[in-house]
Amino acid sequence: MFHIFCPYCQEYREEEEFHPSGQAHLVRPADPASVSDDEWGDYLFFRDNPRGIHHEMWVHRLGCRKFFNITRDTTSYEILETYRMGEQPSITAANAEVRREQGVQTADGGWQTVGAQPENSRLNEETPS
Amino acid sequence: MSEAHSEASVGNAATFDTHPGADAGVTPESPLQWSRVQGHVTEEGGAAEQIRVVERPFLGHLVLRGGAITLDEAVRAELGVSLPGKPLGLVLDAEGSRSVQWVSPDEWLVIVPAGEEFELENRLRARLGDAHFAIVNVGGGQTLLELSGEKARELLMKSVVYDVHEHGLPVGKAVGTVFAKTSVVLRRPTEARFELVVRRSFADYCVRWLRDAGREYGLRVESASP
Numbered sequence: 001m002f003h004i005f006c007p008y009c010q011e012y013r014e015e016e017e018f019h020p021s022g023q024a025h026l027v028r029p030a031d032p033a034s035v036s037d038d039e040w041g042d043y044l045f046f047r048d049n050p051r052g053i054h055h056e057m058w059v060h061r062l063g064c065r066k067f068f069n070i071t072r073d074t075t076s077y078e079i080l081e082t083y084r085m086g087e088q089p090s091i092t093a094a095n096a097e098v099r100r101e102q103g104v105q106t107a108d109g110g111w112q113t114v115g116a117q118p119e120n121s122r123l124n125e126e127t128p129s
Numbered sequence: 130m131s132e133a134h135s136e137a138s139v140g141n142a143a144t145f146d147t148h149p150g151a152d153a154g155v156t157p158e159s160p161l162q163w164s165r166v167q168g169h170v171t172e173e174g175g176a177a178e179q180i181r182v183v184e185r186p187f188l189g190h191l192v193l194r195g196g197a198i199t200l201d202e203a204v205r206a207e208l209g210v211s212l213p214g215k216p217l218g219l220v221l222d223a224e225g226s227r228s229v230q231w232v233s234p235d236e237w238l239v240i241v242p243a244g245e246e247f248e249l250e251n252r253l254r255a256r257l258g259d260a261h262f263a264i265v266n267v268g269g270g271q272t273l274l275e276l277s278g279e280k281a282r283e284l285l286m287k288s289v290v291y292d293v294h295e296h297g298l299p300v301g302k303a304v305g306t307v308f309a310k311t312s313v314v315l316r317r318p319t320e321a322r323f324e325l326v327v328r329r330s331f332a333d334y335c336v337r338w339l340r341d342a343g344r345e346y347g348l349r350v351e352s353a354s355p
C-alpha cells in the first residue's frame with residue numbers, strides 16, 4: 001500500500017485507485033499507410049524495458065479517471081514525479097543523477113518527491129518499507 | 130403524459146424525460162429494488178439506530194463535460210451556484226437540494242430533485258448553444274445513499290481506502306474512490322452526513338456490505354416507496 005500523487009486531483013491517493021497503462025510518450029506515426037511494417041510493428045508491439053528511470057502512463061481509474069504520466073525507477077520502484085498528459089518529464093535517465101545530487105529526490109520509499117511534498121517528513125520514516 | 134412533453138430537441142440533440150408520468154402505467158424501480166425484495170431495505174423512518182442509510186431514489190443525475198468557463202456561466206444562470214473550479218469540490222444551492230460536483234478537470238456531476246433534470250438539461254443546452262460540451266443523463270445508472278449518525282464515519286473507515294477524517298474529507302469535498310472492492314463517489318455535503326453515489330449494478334452489493342459492516346453499531350437501510 002502506498003500513495004501516488006494524482007496531478008489532476010492534486011493530492012496523494014491510494015495505489016488501489018490507480019492502474020498502470022504501459023510506456024508513456026509513444027507517438028503514433030502521423031501517416032500509418034506510409035510507414036514500413038518494421039516501424040509499425042515497433043510502434044504497436046515493442047516497448048522499452050530499462051533498468052532505472054522509466055516514464056509510464058497510469059490512469060486514476062477509480063478517481064478522476066484521467067490518464068497521466070509517472071517517472072519511476074524500475075530498480076527501486078520509487079516514483080520520482082507525476083505529471084499531466086502533454087507535459088514532459090523533469091527527471092530523465094540523462095539528468096537523474098544531477099537531480100539526485102541537487103536533493104530534488106529523497107531516498108524515502110514510496111513517496112514521490114517532486115510536486116507536493118508530504119506535510120510531515122516523519123510520515124515517510126514511519127512507513128515500513 | 131403526452132409525447133410532446135416528454136421529448137424535446139434542443140440544438141442538434143434529442144432529449145427525453147426519463148421519468149414516466151403517473152399515468153404512464155409504469156412503476157419506477159430504484160437500483161435498490163432487489164435489496165428491497167430481499168428485505169434488506171425498509172421503509173423510511175422507524176427507531177433511531179447509530180447509523181442511518183437513506184436512499185434518495187430517482188434523483189436527476191446529469192454529467193456535464195466541457196470547458197469550465199463555458200459551463201460555469203450556464204450553470205450559474207440556471208442553478209444559481211458556480212461550478213466548483215477546484216479539484217474535488219462540491220457545492221450545494223441555498224436549499225441544499227441541488228449540487229454540482231467536480232469529477233475531473235472537464236467533468237462535473239449535477240444532482241437535482243427528481244423530475245427537474247429534463248427541463249434543466251434542455252435549458253442548459255439552449256443556453257450553451259454551439260459551445261463544445263456534452264450533457265448526459267446518468268440517473269438510470271446510479272443512485273444516492275445518505276449516511277448519517279454518530280458512527281457513520283467509523284463505518285466508512287472500514288469500507289473505503291480514502292481518509293474520511295475531517296482533514297481528508299471536509300464539508301464541500303467529493304471523491305471517487307474504492308469502496309469494498311467496488312467504486313463509489315463519496316461526498317461530504319454537510320457536517321451531519323456523508324453521501325455515496327453507487328452504481329446500479331453494484332447497489333445491492335453495497336447495501337449488503339453496509340448492513341454487514343454496520344451490524345456492530347446498529348444500522349438500517351431505508352428507502353421511501355415510489
Ligand SMILES: [Zn+2]
Nearest residue numbers: 006009060064
Ligand atoms: Zn485523479
